[in-house]
Amino acid sequence: MKTMTCKDLGGACDLEFQANSFEEIAEMSKKHGMEMFQKKDGAHLKAMQEMRALMNAPGAMEAWYDSKRKEFEALP
Secondary structure (H helix, E strand, C coil): CEEEECHHHCCCCCCEEEECCHHHHHHHHHHHHHHHHHCCCHHHHHHHHHHHHHHHCCCHHHHHHHHHHHHHHHCC
C-alpha cells in the first residue's frame, strides 16, 4: 500500500490517498477533485485550472501522468 497526497497529485490539500496501484490512487484523486469542484473550493479550483492548462499543451498531460506514476512506483 502506497500513499500520496492531493498536493502530490497536483491538487491543493494534504488529504492522503492510499492504494496498491497508481490507477487506484489516480481515481481517488479524481473523485476528491470532483467533490471539491462541487463545493467550489477555491484552492482546488485554482489547481484544476493549472491542470487544464496542461491538457491544452500537446504531450504535457501524458508527461505529467508518467512522472506521477514514476513517483508512485518509487514509493516504499
